[in-house]
Amino acid sequence: MMRFLNQIRVEWLVVAFCAWHAADLLHAWGHSPYDRLGWLALLLWSLPAGRSVWHGSKPAAGFKLAMASLALALIGVLGDLNFLVYWGLAGAIGSVAGVTGRAWLWLALAVCWMPVFGWFGSQLHLPARPVNSLRLLVALAAAAAGWRWLGSAPPKTSA
Amino acid sequence: MNNSAKKILWVALGIALLLSLVWQFVPLRDASARLDAIPLSGLGFQGKDLPLAEVEKAIYSPARVLKRVYQVGRQQVIVVAIDGSRNRHAIHDPTFCFRGAGWIIGAARDLPVPGGYARVLSLTKDGRHIEAVYWLSDGQTRHASALDYWWQTTWRRLTLGHSGAEPILFVLQPVNRESLDWELLLEQFPALLES
Numbered sequence: 001m002m003r004f005l006n007q008i009r010v011e012w013l014v015v016a017f018c019a020w021h022a023a024d025l026l027h028a029w030g031h032s033p034y035d036r037l038g039w040l041a042l043l044l045w046s047l048p049a050g051r052s053v054w055h056g057s058k059p060a061a062g063f064k065l066a067m068a069s070l071a072l073a074l075i076g077v078l079g080d081l082n083f084l085v086y087w088g089l090a091g092a093i094g095s096v097a098g099v100t101g102r103a104w105l106w107l108a109l110a111v112c113w114m115p116v117f118g119w120f121g122s123q124l125h126l127p128a129r130p131v132n133s134l135r136l137l138v139a140l141a142a143a144a145a146g147w148r149w150l151g152s153a154p155p156k157t158s159a
Numbered sequence: 160m161n162n163s164a165k166k167i168l169w170v171a172l173g174i175a176l177l178l179s180l181v182w183q184f185v186p187l188r189d190a191s192a193r194l195d196a197i198p199l200s201g202l203g204f205q206g207k208d209l210p211l212a213e214v215e216k217a218i219y220s221p222a223r224v225l226k227r228v229y230q231v232g233r234q235q236v237i238v239v240a241i242d243g244s245r246n247r248h249a250i251h252d253p254t255f256c257f258r259g260a261g262w263i264i265g266a267a268r269d270l271p272v273p274g275g276y277a278r279v280l281s282l283t284k285d286g287r288h289i290e291a292v293y294w295l296s297d298g299q300t301r302h303a304s305a306l307d308y309w310w311q312t313t314w315r316r317l318t319l320g321h322s323g324a325e326p327i328l329f330v331l332q333p334v335n336r337e338s339l340d341w342e343l344l345l346e347q348f349p350a351l352l353e354s
Contacts, residue, residue, distance in 0.1 A: 034259050096336040
């Protein structure tokens with residue numbers, strides 16, 4: 001049994017757990033004018049993570065980040081506070097993508113696809129359209145940062 | 160990730176799965192009784208239930224929503240009251256909803272009510288100007304803060320309802336007029352401030 005479990009990358013199951021509970025994002029993207037382009041922001045933001053996984057990332061912060069993401073998502077689920085679940089999902093994706101060093105900036109910019117981005121925009125008295133444009137700009141910046149830094153940590157060498 | 164770290168993550172994931180499944184079946188007392196206690200008619204006011212539009216049903220479901228038009232003295236008002244016990248995400252910050260619907264929020268002022276305050280918003284859209292009033296009430300205290308609402312409801316769910324009653328969101332809008340005498344309206348219809 002343990003041999004079978006060891007063959008599965010459990011961080012991916014953490015991603016699945018968080019993604020399952022983050023399904024409300026679909027509702028927000030479909031109904032809230034401020035969040036309409038959140039799906040595109042998530043897609044752009046995720047691109048470097050996909051590339052890193054494709055190249056076989058060796059996540060330095062994998063375990064700690066996966067645990068923290070799981071904890072955030074669980075508190076979010078129990079407390080019905082979606083933004084914690086979304087941060088859990090971002091962290092879980094980061095844990096499989098190999099976040100290190102400057103790539104934490106990419107992770108922090110995950111806010112670009114979250115509904116809280118639209119809420120902050122509305123609190124600044126901005127209409128929905130410029131908030132969505134700004135959302136995409138931040139997503140592009142995040143994608144660029146992730147492309148540059150994600151999974152780019154030099155391999156550890158033994159002396 | 161080494162094997163012991165993997166084992167820990169497996170156990171944590173198992174616990175998270177179990178807790179998230181069990182939590183759904185723990186009953187959380189809702190605010191139905193307080194919603195039902197809002198009278199349809201009484202001395203000085205007469206109301207009529209309004210059907211929800213399809214888009215409203217999609218947004219609110221499965222939360223309980225009361226939508227009525229009331230004649231209160233010489234004033235007509237639409238009252239929407241939402242109990243988010245069954246879907247907390249049905250309740251949004253009203254300023255977010257109004258802006259999302261294209262309204263520009265001008266002035267905002269607090270209106271003192273028993274147990275706290277409500278907020279009066281001046282809204283403009285396509286040259287049309289109206290006022291709206293909203294507050295969140297747990298039956299004892301009233302406020303108009305989305306952050307306080309999130310805190311109240313999150314803490315309530317984490318404590319399985321032991322931290323207090325579920326707040327109900329009340330949103331009032333005038334019918335065929337820009338504004339109403341809100342103080343007079345709430346004075347003539349005090350039941351709105353009892354739920």
